[in-house]
Amino acid sequence: MDTADSTSASTPQGPARTRKRGARHAQSASMADVARLAGVSSQTxxxxxxxxxxxxxxxxxxxxxAMRELGYRPNSAARALKRGEFRTIGVITFGLSSTGNVRTLEAIATSAAQEGYAVTLLPVAVPTQDEVRGAFSRLGELAVDAVIVIMEVHLLDAVTISLPPHVQVVVADSDAGDSYTVVDTDQAGGSRAAVRHLLDLGHRTVWHLAGPEESFAAQRRTDAWRAELVEAGREAPPLVRGDWSAESGYRAGLVLADRPDCTAVFAANDQMALGLLRALHEQGRYVPDDVSVIGFDDIPESGSFLPPLTTVHQDFAEVGRRCVAGVLRQMHLDVPERGTTLVPTRLVMRESTAPPRMDQAH
Structure with missing residues (x-):
């Protein structure tokens, strides 16, 4: 009986309170509403x-x-205007199927979050001048404080870029020269180390499975491959080109498998090296007994290839950290910076490289 009386006495109050709060929620709760419900000041x-x-x-x-109960969401735009910043970094990129781009983007997002910043991604579907120009134009409509660009520099140079006022820019993995702040992997140093490793093992020369012609990263790796061979007094074999994919590596491997003089291959990325390994295996050219193979990137799966892949390790986390640090430094100084910062690479030696057979050696 006492329970029934208690229920009947409390029932009218429950719906009334619910209706009151529901009405406030429907009308978009304010900071003052939250303060009253929580019993604190608006400043708190x-x-x-x-x-x-x-x-x-x-x-x-x-x-x-109180915020959850009222459905209150802080007005981030108003706070940003008051502080003079949105605490958001825009990232413009294309080619999200590329391992390097994805891992660089992941590193940027992680580093930004550690600094208390969000990331707004502006993907460029097709790397054309109009698409790039459109991506930069959209920045004027978005609340971003700075921009990190992951794309080929010739597209940056080919278009007229109009950035919102006070938005600073850092370019990742590109050859932007003195036009922007650039954070790049030491492509040349890593490529030279790969070629030098194969020559030191005793191979007469090193073939190169290059990335796509329009890629500056691919071009830098190709230039370093050729320069290292020239300095060692070795002849550079004909270039074989892929498109970063394992399938293109497989097609190239079918060609290289028919070359008995091919005893060592430097692939411009690990995915192409994976396809190359398959083609060589199918054609009866064993790695590393008949052909040594080395890649570039050190993707997480490279140690599980058959055989485990010798490769050049890129520190994507450090690239992301330096990109974020670069734009934040420019924001705080309110001045752009110029020049390139190179993130070191290192050679990771596994079982896909070995000295050539006696009949293949010098």
């Missing part, structure tokens, strides 16, 4: 919304609970 709600220190945990939880 603001501090919690902005993630500032100085609010004890119990009070913070009260405010967060």
């Amino acid at each position: 709600v603001s501090r919690v919304s902005n993630g500032y220190a100085g609010v004890n945990e119990e009070t913070r939880q009260q405010v967060l609970e």
Whole structure:
């Protein structure tokens, strides 16, 4: 009986309170509404919304609970205007199927989050001048403080870029020269180390499975391959070209398997090396007994290839960290920077490279 009386007495109050809060939610709750419900000042709600220190945990939880109950979302645009920044970095890129681009983007997002920034991705579907120009134009409509660009520099040079005021730019993995701040992997150093490793093993020369012609990364690796051979007094074999994919590596491998003078191959990335390994195996050319193969990237799966792939390790996490650090430094100084920062590479030696057979050696 007592329970029934208690229920009947409390029932009218429950719906009334619910209706009141529901009405406030429908009308978009304000910071003042949150403050009243949590029993704190609007200044405290603001501090919690902005993630500032100085609010004890119990009070913070009260405010967060009130926000959830009212469906309140802080007005990030208003806060950004007040602070003069949106705490968001735009990233323009194309070719998300590329291992390098994906891992660089992942590293940028991780580094940005560690600094308290979000990332807005602007993918360029087709790397044409109009698409690139459109991506930069859209920046004017988005709340971003800075931009990191992961794309071929000839597209940057070929278009007239109009950036929102005070938006700083860093270019990743490109050859932008003095036009932008550039963070790049030491493509040349890594490629030279790969070729030198194969020559030191005793191979007469090193064939090269290059990346696509329009890629600056591919071009730098090709130039370094050729330069290292010339300095060693070796003749550079005819270039074999792929498109970064394992399938193109497989097609190239079918060609190279028919060359008895091909005893060592430097592939411009690990995916093409994977296809190359398959083609050589199918054609009865064993790795590394008949042909040594070395890749570039050191993707997580490269140690599980058959045989495990010798490759050049790229530090994508460091590239991402330096890109984010670069744009933040420019933002805080409010001045653009110029020049290139190279992130070192290192050779990872596994079982896909070995000295040539006695009948193949010098």
